[in-house]
Amino acid sequence: MLFKDTDHFFVTGASSGIGLAIGQAIIKNGGIVVGVARDEKKLIDAYSDSVYSNHFFAEPRDLSCDIDQLQRWVIEISNKYGKLKALVLCAGIRYTKPLKAISYEASLKLFNLNYFSEIQLIKAFSSRVVSCDDDPNIVVMSSIVALNSNMGLCDYGASKAALLNSVKSLALELASRIRVNAILPGFVDTDMIQKWQGSHYEEFKNSINNHYPLGIGKPEYIADACLFLLSDKARWITGTGMIVDGGASLLNA
Ligand SMILES: NC(=O)c1ccc[n+]([C@@H]2O[C@H](COP(=O)([O-])OP(=O)(O)OC[C@H]3O[C@@H](n4cnc5c(N)ncnc54)[C@H](OP(=O)(O)O)[C@@H]3O)[C@@H](O)[C@H]2O)c1
Secondary structure, X not given: OOOOOOOEEEEEOOOOHHHHHHHHHHHHOOOEEEEEOOOHHHHHHHOOOHHHHOOEEEOOOOOOOOHHHHHHHHHHHHXXXXXXXXXXXXXXXXXXXXXXXXXXXXXXXXXXXXXXXXXXXXXHHOOOOOEOOOOOEEEXXXXXXXXXXXXXXXXXXXXXXXXXXXXXXXXXXXXXXXXXXEEEEOOXXXXXXXXXXXXXXXXXXXXHHOOOOOOOEOHHHHHHHHHHHHOHHHOOOOOOEEEEOXXXXXXXX
């Protein structure tokens, strides 16, 4: 087992895709997950199998609202369950829009979830009242789109680039106690991509496969990378942006 049965992991976006695969992998490796998403039933159902249910606690919340209250909420959570071992930030939204279709409201909504809420959660976790003393650490989900030009992904790409850059600053600022790392996934087969592509999804997957030397991603591939960063096997790694993309970015280099 990578983790102790007293290690509590706070995982956002824990009901679907990458966050779900990470939550389940943490439990299989001995840890306890406090999972966050808006839809409580979906969250609970996702961990209803007895392998997971005794090691999972649901804390439903819309992270894009009342962002100034997030710090107080995280302190309440650590009082309720115990100090947290790690923060894994996977909740995110994505849209593809040309510049002429981008409204300030839509940009703000996306940045509220993909960036501003994450900074407040990290701020809360940085307190000794919230995080444990045994290699506490943070993993955030950036994206390879943070590094490349992408038609229609002005807001989404900027939010992921902002996150990646923050990780580097925060890793320095928190180095005396807390490791901070980012994962940059390529295309991973999840609800996010299915919703985005709609009826073109299968066609899209076939076309994108040519751009992925190791094939399109599965959530489990990201979970494996995340487990490594969360574990003490990564004890000398902080401030990194780990690309996990089946070699896709090699073709864009
Ligand atoms: N899939 C990819 O190809 C890919 C590639 C690079 C990076 N990423 C990043 O990886 C992360 C996970 O992506 P995914 O593909 O796994 O997405 P997903 O399957 O759509 O899952 C998103 C998760 O976030 C939760 N969520 C959405 N809005 C929320 C809100 N306002 N408050 C709280 N929770 C919220 C969702 O649950 P509710 O709807 O119930 O709230 C769900 O649990 C995202 O940050 C994404 O940008 C994904």
